[in-house]
Amino acid sequence: MVKFYDREFSSRLLIGTALYPSPKIMQDAIRASGSQIVTVSLRRESAGGKTGDAFWSLIRELDVTVLPNTAGCKTVREAVTTAKLARELFGTPWVKLEVIADNDTLQPDVVGLVEAATILIKDGFEVFPYCTDDLGVAMRLVDAGCKVVMPWAAPIGSAKGIVNRDGLRLLRDRLPDITLVVDAGLGAPSHAAQALELGYDAVLLNTAIAKADDPVAMANAFRLGVEAGRTAYQAGLMEARDFASPSTPVVGTPFWHAVS
Amino acid sequence: MRVTINGEARDIAATRIDALLNELEYEGSHFAIALNFDVLPKSRWAETHLKAGDEIEIITPRQGG
Numbered sequence: 001m002v003k004f005y006d007r008e009f010s011s012r013l014l015i016g017t018a019l020y021p022s023p024k025i026m027q028d029a030i031r032a033s034g035s036q037i038v039t040v041s042l043r044r045e046s047a048g049g050k051t052g053d054a055f056w057s058l059i060r061e062l063d064v065t066v067l068p069n070t071a072g073c074k075t076v077r078e079a080v081t082t083a084k085l086a087r088e089l090f091g092t093p094w095v096k097l098e099v100i101a102d103n104d105t106l107q108p109d110v111v112g113l114v115e116a117a118t119i120l121i122k123d124g125f126e127v128f129p130y131c132t133d134d135l136g137v138a139m140r141l142v143d144a145g146c147k148v149v150m151p152w153a154a155p156i157g158s159a160k161g162i163v164n165r166d167g168l169r170l171l172r173d174r175l176p177d178i179t180l181v182v183d184a185g186l187g188a189p190s191h192a193a194q195a196l197e198l199g200y201d202a203v204l205l206n207t208a209i210a211k212a213d214d215p216v217a218m219a220n221a222f223r224l225g226v227e228a229g230r231t232a233y234q235a236g237l238m239e240a241r242d243f244a245s246p247s248t249p250v251v252g253t254p255f256w257h258a259v260s
Numbered sequence: 261m262r263v264t265i266n267g268e269a270r271d272i273a274a275t276r277i278d279a280l281l282n283e284l285e286y287e288g289s290h291f292a293i294a295l296n297f298d299v300l301p302k303s304r305w306a307e308t309h310l311k312a313g314d315e316i317e318i319i320t321p322r323q324g325g
Contacts, residue, residue: 016325026323041324044266044317045291052320053288059321069324077297084299085319089292156325206325 002201003179004037005094005126005147007065011036012196013226014067014181015219016206023058025215030062033209033219037065039096041072042085067128069096074109079116083125095120096128096150096183096204106156106184110137114144121145130183133167135174142178149175150183150204153195157207159187162194172199189218189225196229197237263314277305280316292319 001008015035020026030038040059045052059066068086073079076099083095099116101109108131117127121144129141133151141149151171154160162168163185172180182195183204192203203226212218262271265284274280277293277300293300294317300308310316 016323018323018325020323039324041322042292042319043322045286045288045320046266047284047286049286049320050288052290052322055323056290056321068321071324081294081297081299081317085292085294085317088299088301089290089319089321 004128009036009065011223011226012202012230013192013223014039014183014202014204015209016204017055017059018206019210020215021210023055026210027058027062029209029215029219030064032216032223034223035064037067038062039067039069039204039206040090041069042082042089065094066090066092067094067096068092069130070098072100073098074100076112076116076119079112080119083116083120084123087125093124093126094128095125096130098130108132108152110134113137114140117141117146118144128181133164133171135167135170138171138175138178142175146178148179148181150181152184153182153191154185156184158185159208160185161187161191162198165194165198168195168200169198189221192222192225193229193232196226197232199233202226261310261312263310263312263316265316266318272310275310277308277310277316280310281305281318286318288320290320293317294319 002012011034013033013035014037015030015033016039068090070079070082073082079099086095097117099109099112101107113129117129120127127146128148128150129146130150131137138149153162179201181202181204182200186192186205187208195203209215209218274283296315
């Protein structure tokens with residue numbers, strides 16, 4: 001089981017709800033992923049619009065826990081207000097906190113992130129901060145009261161997989177009691193497996209599933225990748241080494257002395 | 261009265277939030293509203309008076325990653 005604040009879940013795959021070819025495929029992909037937590041956003045509703053109601057009824061049919069995000073917020077003030085709107089709208093203290101520094105890379109503004117997290121935690125929120133793989137930033141987030149930290153693998157939607165493996169490994173080693181989620185940049189189920197093999201508690205992704213040719217099949221593939229990675233972590237991976245070591249026994253090799 | 265709604269300047273007749281939603285023909289049930297960057301709980305929509313220059317954000321759930 002994986003713990004997010006005081007709640008426990010069996011699925012270690014958190015999934016986004018955006019970019020699917022259709023609402024039906026979104027629902028089917030989320031079901032195929034086995035995810036129990038889905039991310040949603042908040043957007044302006046135009047006069048007379050019912051887009052929000054239609055989307056919300058699709059999500060409610062899935063019987064999942066909702067993690068609202070503050071995607072697109074560029075300032076602490078915007079992020080804090082958006083988080084409070086999410087709490088009002090969804091009735092949850094959970095928020096995936098994003099404060100974005102740069103439009104082209106969607107690089108997190110880690111200074112603003114720590115500031116916003118501090119404000120929100122004092123206000124009773126349970127914050128899931130989207131951050132970089134910088135240990136100093138992660139430690140500041142933990143000091144602020146975050147029990148979950150979500151470093152990126154690579155920029156959002158880039159599908160590059162884990163760019164800084166050593167950085168992510170260091171976070172895991174230094175923050176053994178924090179729930180760590182690799183969020184953003186994963187492109188393939190093998191990337192998700194790598195995150196779980198490193199000892200990460202879960203992964204969060206959206207684009208790699210939603211933009212696959214067959215999102216439902218890809219959701220299933222990511223489910224399996226996450227399970228494989230977690231099982232491998234628990235089984236204990238062997239250390240890499242520089243030289244070969246025969247797996248077939250050497251004793252009794254035929255023609256042993258005939259070959260020189 | 262001129263206010264800003266979802267980033268656009270509008271002239272409105274309503275003087276309270278609930279009346280504003282009616283005037284703009286918002287029909288859905290899942291809204292959250294921020295008035296000048298403060299969240300306004302649904303329980304206070306009927307009693308909250310608007311004034312010229314107010315900034316109102318009307319927000320609903322949407323797809324997100």
